[in-house]
Amino acid sequence: MKIAFIADPLASFKTYKDSTFAMMEAAAARGHTLYALEPRQLFARDGRVLAEATAIGLTGQRDDWYVPGDTAVHDLAAFDAVVMRKDPPFDDEYLYATHLMSLAERHGARCFNRGQAIRDHNEKLAILQYPDFIAPTLVSRDMAALRAFVTEHGDAILKPLDSMGGDGIFRLTPTDPNLGSVLEVMTGRGTRTLMVQRYLPEIVDGDKRILLIDGVPVDYCLARIPLAGETRGNLAAGGRGVARPLTANDRRIAEAIGPRLAAQGLLLVGLDVIGDCMTEINVTSPTCFREIMDQTGLDVAGMFIAAIEKHCLAS
The missing domain is CATH 3.30.1490.20 (ATP-grasp fold, A domain)
Structure with a gap:
């Protein structure tokens, strides 16, 4: 398959922890051809959505980790799969990119996650659809x-x-x-x-990231534990990530809402849970693949690419 990743500049990747890089590695290992582009390289002409995308090969190194191939204009629908991995903020330009994705989907593009689904799920506001699980x-x-x-x-x-x-x-x-x-x-x-x-005092035990792939929870979450004196557990704020098996309550939340999210076009979701309460539903570029993979040996990236393969073969 030809898989296009819409992402931040490749030079900005921290490969030792980057989930998109883990996805690319898994896709390459399964024999797929990789392409990369930034949202700014999407454009529409005469009703078709096109992309200036670069073919890339992986070197197996952590620093000079990719070799760029040819850059050319492709119809987005010509790829077997398009994976949206641009990090927030969800500004106007991000919004426009999802609209272009939706237009491309009408012409047969397979986008993960779907443009409409991303627009419909603000990562903070989406939890309001599930009041039984929130603080x-x-x-x-x-x-x-x-x-x-x-x-x-x-x-x-x-x-x-x-x-x-x-x-x-x-x-x-x-x-x-x-x-x-x-x-x-x-x-x-x-x-x-x-x-x-x-405020949920259970944050001291970690802000848990639970990954859903095609509506099914991954068996391990990543508990992001705040630094001493810090309220936020986010890894970007200095939190320490510890992989843990899902608790019964984690699984109860994930299994209750996972199928509903998948049915709306969300192949990959990151639920944030503190204590017994869900605090966010992440749909733009959910992370924590690498930390869970490194600590447990579970091939989360392979599971995600397998899910893409399943959807592409079924359509």
Whole structure:
């Protein structure tokens, strides 16, 4: 198969931990031909979606890890699979890329995840579809309502709706002398919508990333444990990743919502769970493949490529 990866610049990859690189390795090992492009290299002409994509070969090295081949313009539907792996933020350009993916899908392109499914699942807001599995949560731009929520629960986490890696997250209490200032800045004085959730003290045991492949949970999650004195467990914020078997509750959440997400066109999903509560549904470029693979020997990347093969052969 010819598999195109829409991703960040290849030179930016940290191959020792990059999930997209792990996917590429697994695909190459199974005999597939790899192509890479950035979202800026997508364009539409006369109703068709085209891409300026570069064929790449893997060297087996961790530094000079790829060899670029020919760069040419391809119809996106000419690839056997298109894998969207561009990291957030989910800005206008990201949105436009998903619209182009959806247009290409009408002409036969097989995109994973599907453009419409990515648009329909803001990684923060999507949890609101599953209220039985989440902590008390408010989404608002009203500073008085946000302050009242913090006062009601005594300890809360404030999040922007379009960031990743723990960026812009604040832990707030009613007596925090900066509470008013934080709310003013983060909401742009009431012009920007935020999410606030009750603080979950179980974060000290890890913010668990549970991977779903075609609606089925991977048997191990990655618990991202915060640094001492830090609220965020994100690896990008210095958290330490420890692979663990899924608990009964982890599996209960994953098995309850996994098939519903898969049915909407989400082949790969990363659920974030703290304690017994789901906090995010990641659909843009879920990570933690490499950490789970290195610590458990489970071939998560191979499982993902096998799922792509299954869908492509079935269509």
